[in-house]
Amino acid sequence: MHLRFKLLTPLVLALMLNVAQASPSDVHSNQEVSPASQILTQLDQVRQTVTLGATELVEGALNLIGVPYRRGGNSVEDGLDCSGLVKSVYAQTLGLILPRRADQQAAATQKIDKTELQPGDLVFFNTMRRAFSHVGIYIGEGKFVHAPKPGASVRIDNLAQSYWTRRFDGARRVLTGEDTAQPR
Numbered sequence: 001m002h003l004r005f006k007l008l009t010p011l012v013l014a015l016m017l018n019v020a021q022a023s024p025s026d027v028h029s030n031q032e033v034s035p036a037s038q039i040l041t042q043l044d045q046v047r048q049t050v051t052l053g054a055t056e057l058v059e060g061a062l063n064l065i066g067v068p069y070r071r072g073g074n075s076v077e078d079g080l081d082c083s084g085l086v087k088s089v090y091a092q093t094l095g096l097i098l099p100r101r102a103d104q105q106a107a108a109t110q111k112i113d114k115t116e117l118q119p120g121d122l123v124f125f126n127t128m129r130r131a132f133s134h135v136g137i138y139i140g141e142g143k144f145v146h147a148p149k150p151g152a153s154v155r156i157d158n159l160a161q162s163y164w165t166r167r168f169d170g171a172r173r174v175l176t177g178e179d180t181a182q183p184r
Contacts (some may be wrong), residue, residue, distance in 0.1 A: 065145065069147045102131070106172055123138050123144050144156070
């Protein structure tokens with residue numbers, strides 16, 4: 001189940017129960033506030049809370065800009081490769097344990113259309129003549145954070161750049177379970 005829906009479902013139910021249990025004395029003005037209006041207001045507050053998870057992912061990725069690339073790297077101290085970056089950010093910000101390799105991360109996430117990309121989603125590329133050989137974290141406005149190659153460091157690139165457009169393999173959304181992302 002997608003993180004946003006997993007968070008929204010119990011909150012929406014709780015909000016609906018609160019509205020159903022509200023008494024007329026709960027309204028603080030002369031004008032009545034309809035239950036539908038109350039739900040919409042509360043859903044907007046929930047939406048802002050859910051967005052915080054994506055914000056934390058983006059901030060976590062942005063905080064790693066400048067960390068040197070290291071093949072097989074899993075830590076800021078030693079360096080990161082592309083999948084190590086993704087694994088690290090998801091573990092530190094959401095407590096989710098993703099597989100180690102980019103192709104495994106693709107298999108453990110939900111395929112989405114490029115037009116559905118939201119901050120925190122994963123973008124995959126074929127950079128080594130094999131599918132899903134590179135991964136980055138989408139941060140919005142067509143940009144993503146990734147650890148590109150030896151001799152470089154974690155940086156932001158644009159999906160619209162011809163290099164990335166030609167190699168784009170797909171977009172994925174991380175599914176949540178107990179403490180791991182489950183394959184689909």
